[in-house]
Amino acid sequence: MRVVQPSCLDGALSLLDEPGAKAIAGGTALQLDWARGEPRPDLLVNLAPLLPSEIIHRGDKVEIGAGCTLEALRLAGLPLLSRAAADVAAPGVRRLGTVGGTIGWGAGDLLPALLVLEASVVTTSGVAMLRDWIVQPNGLLLSVQVPVPPPAARLVWRKVGLRAAFTPSIIAVAGAMTCEDGKVSVLSLAVGGGAVPPSRLEDAEADLIGRSPDIGTFEGAISTALPAVDCPFRSAAYRRRVAARALTWGLLAPAGDGRRLEPPRRAPGNSSALSRENEGDRWHIRPDMPGKVAGTWPYLTDLRRPGMLVGRILRAAHPHARIRGIDVSAAEACPGVRAVVTAQDVPGLNAFGIVLQDQPALCADKVRYLGDAVAAVAALDDATAERALSLIRVDYDPLPVVEDPEAALLPDSAKVHATGNLVTELGLVRGEPDMGFASAAHVVEDIYETPRQMHGFLETEGGYAEVQPDGTLLVAVGGQHGARDRLQLSRILGWPEQRIRVVTSPTGGAFGGKDELTVQPALALLALKSRAPVRLQLSRAESVLAGTKRSPMRIRMRTACDAEGHLLAQEVDVVADAGAYASLSPGVLETALEHAAGPYVVPNLRTRGRLVYTNNGTCGAFRGFGANQMTFAVECQIDRLAAACGLDPIEMRRRNLRSPGMPGALGQVVAPSERLREMLDTAAASPLWAPLSGQGEWLGGTGMALMWQGNGLGTLPHDEGAGELRLSPDGAIEVLCGLDEMGQGLMASLTSVVADRLGCARGDVRPVIGDTARTPDSGSTTASRGGFVVWKIAEAAGPTFASKVLALSARLTGISDDKLRIVPGGVGEIGQNSPSPLLSFAELARVAGPLVTTVRFPFPKADYTKGNARFIFASAAILARVAVSRVTGQIRVADLHLHTAAGPVIDLASYLGQMEGGAVQGLGFTLTEDVRMAQGRPLTPNLDTYAMPGIRDIPDRLVVTALEDLDPGDPYGPRGAGELGIGAVTPAVCNAVAQAVGGSPAVMPIRPETILEWLDR
DSSP states (O other), rough: OEOOOSSHHHHHHHHHHHHTTEESSOHHHHHHHHHOOOOOOSEEEEEEGGGOOOOOETEEEEETTTTBHHHHHHHHTTTHHHHHHHHOOOOHHHHTTTTHHHHHHSSSSSSHHHHHHHHHEEEETTTEEEEHHHHHOOOOOOEEEEEOOOOOOOEEEEEEESSSSSOOOEEEEEEEEEETTTTEEEEEEESSSSSOOOOOOOOHHHHHSSSSHHHHHHHHHHHHHHHHOSSSSSSHHHHHHHHHHHHHHHHHOOOOOOOOOOOOOOOOOOOOOOOHHHGGGGOOOOOOOEEEETOOOOOGOOOTTTTTTTEEEEOOOSEEEEEHHHHHHHHHTTTTTEEEOGGOOSSOOOOOOOOOOOOOSSSEEEEOSOOOOEEEEEESSSHHHHHHHHOEEEEEEEEOOOOHHHHHHHSSSSSSSSSSSSSEEEEEEEOOHHHHHHTEEEEEEEEOOOOOOOOOOSSSEEEEEEOOOOOOOOEOOOOOHHHHHHHHHHHTTTGGGEEEEEOOOOOSTTTTTTTOSSHHHHHHHHHHHHSSSSEOOOOOOOEEEEEEEOOEEEEEEEEOOOOOOOOHHHHEEEEEEEETSTHHHHHHHHHHHHHHTTTOOOOOEEEEEEEOOOOSSSEEEOOOTTHHHHHHHHHHHHHHHHHHTTHHHHHHHHHBBOOOOOOOOTTTOOSOOOOHHHHHHHHHTTTSSSOOOBTHHHHHHHHEEEEEEESSSOOSSSOEEEEEEEEOOSSSSSEEEEESSSSHHHHHHHHHHHHHHEEEEEGGEEEESBBBBTTTTOSSSOOOOOHHHHHHHHHHHHHHHHHHHHHHHHHOOOOOOOGEEETTTEEEETTTTOOSOOHHHEEEHHHOOOOOEEEEEEEOOSSOOSSSOOSSEEEEEEEEEEEEEEOOEEEEEEEEEEEOOOOOOOOOHHHHHHHHHHHHHHHHHHHHOOEEEEETTSSSHHHHOOOOOOOGOSSSEEEEEEOEEEOOOOOSSSSEEEEEETTTHHHHHHHHHHHHHSSSBBSSOOOOOHHHHHHTT
């Protein structure tokens, strides 16, 4: 593709006459077209320097140069247009995109506003009305002329997208209306955006002019006139309804901003919110934070060295197909290609998987989802690697696509694996469920559906691999358990583990999505075959296609209680989608079923769970690990039963809450310090329960949910932690830990807990993490186990290490070690108020030789082997106050309070970050996020249509409190905080929505269409 910058407009027109030529100004619209797969032109003609960019006021008109950026238009203060420009795109796009480019593209959110204002365009072929020029463009667009609306005109603009933050349009509307003598005298209505072609609603205008403004009449006329357009995300009926309401409410019943409900009048409960301002000396800057904020922190995907090759992976062309043959000869012959690998290059076991080894490193005979790796190449640069992939020929025999998990269990379904589509089935029966239901006063039943959520980490899967001088293989890829990655790679390569070094930290986000192997097999094979270092990182689109997702679940739940609200029985039937491979999905289902009764006493319980193979990508670990899906259903059921009994949600929970010391859901012993009643009491005292009044367009509601989150891998898997304290030669106290820093604050936590235990300064401590050659195997960085492991390293190793340091200091100073203590910077004498230590750590290191203390310890477990059960639990109460739009059905969370009890907080900033991050991730799960699939293909191939919450989507007020005490004699220290923040957000929001609109959502993310249907009943 050539890019040419002509010197004049005539030259530009001449160039644009060439076949395959395309005009460009800001280029933002073209990139959107290319992202959708449209072909790239042979020639780009850059018009930007030739186009006027000024905004000139000419009497009753404003002339806007075609080169004017959308950001300049936003800042110009023009009626309607500046408001519309603010919603067109993200700031970075607005600073590049131009008015002319938007009009020339023929789509976008600005066009309805221009159409309503009766804009005309000035082109090299003359002047034309914009509405005509859109239909039949003629000439290069130079400027747009917009009449200034009269002061009496009422103007409305509204864009409805997939979220509050920037998102492609579902629909955008604009309107202008003037009334005389109580009648509509002038009316302009227009729509556009997304799948809706820009157009004036002339039939509706003609129908309404001359009439008295009336909401019902307006809605009916506009809805009838709007052309119906369906897309994978919203229906034509929804677009008609929203456009009609937005225009009607905007022109006839303005409601103001309406996004914020008034803040509560007092602090939540009896606890103060965690914050830098409230905590004083407890607040510390994380050691990795300055580099991350500055963008200088080196991630594993950042490494660039001379001689380093670029790796790329060839993915499957079909979601389900047999492979008849693979021809890589043309790719191998391509200049600049140094290695091509296929399944034939796998020397060991061509399979991996944490639970079941069912996923091939490189597919040999069959592909099961579009992300399956078929071959990989290593080349001198990106372009050559991409060229090599295009030269690989794979002969496929397509097979029927298995989409629906329940249909996949039918006898006539195509088989994803030779063993069938049922991965595993679990369940239990306790008591007499049928008798419990027979004696019930109230029974509620529903099917709860949860989405295929994407982790959305900033750093997509990637890293590098190389053969080191001693013949060992280094694989440096962001992960969550380096020792387990090494084990899996040793199987694939047929090598002893000692010949493989795996580095997994730092990782730019994971949340479970990097628990399983990602690019490591391809990287290892390429490095070995090329005998050169190879780097490889997935694009965002490739990460969407190939990366692990949260397992969608259909949870059929039936719950019964007596007339006083005491629970009698519960029946749970779960069907979970594993996608093409098991990964950790069996554990996810297992954890979901363990949380099937939540924190409540249910005397009669029946559970059944089935995990099913499909061709819908691949699923596995994700923050919450099944507990949050089940908590969603349980806590919504509790609220529904409370309504049936005439009880408030707090009292319903209080009557059924488990007591400390009771067995867990499977009958296992549970650790002390449960704190559920304290959480419920705090929720009861919340000011969010204050009555709310409707605010015009917006309806308010408050809801709550409890969370009882299990920590650790459970009673059956091997679960051991380890760590080491060492005085390094430069005097730093190194804490060696095999866990991984994924942004959750591991480095800060290790620094804090060791400094607190020893009495040194935080600056004296240096964490060493995530490297199998340097750190012990501390287990996986998952399942909320990191808090205990970090605390236990300091608790177990600290006293012995301190004794060694003090004993050495006593020999050097002649002072008895019982009169010495560790102080910031070194060792001091007890009772001496000296600003400097007697001996610095550096001085000790110079004479000490190695001072090392290594510890290994089991993660606390119950003595229970009939099933996999957790022993340690953390608890929380989540309260949400929402505003629901009567116009769009969209939900805004105004207040979100997380009251948490996870024992002593190790590092306050990290703890708060975990809670706030988990809460926002939970809001995405609830309101916007879902990797929609059709015939095994994602309908959300990038982050434009996969709508993770942005800054405008977070609550107006997000409050986190922590109850930090433990029961006397509780030896288990801090509980894990990684999953507590997400667990009960969804049911809290759903219960608030139910209070606001009278319907309880059961399908996540909540569909605005469903809300509008409830409101119209």
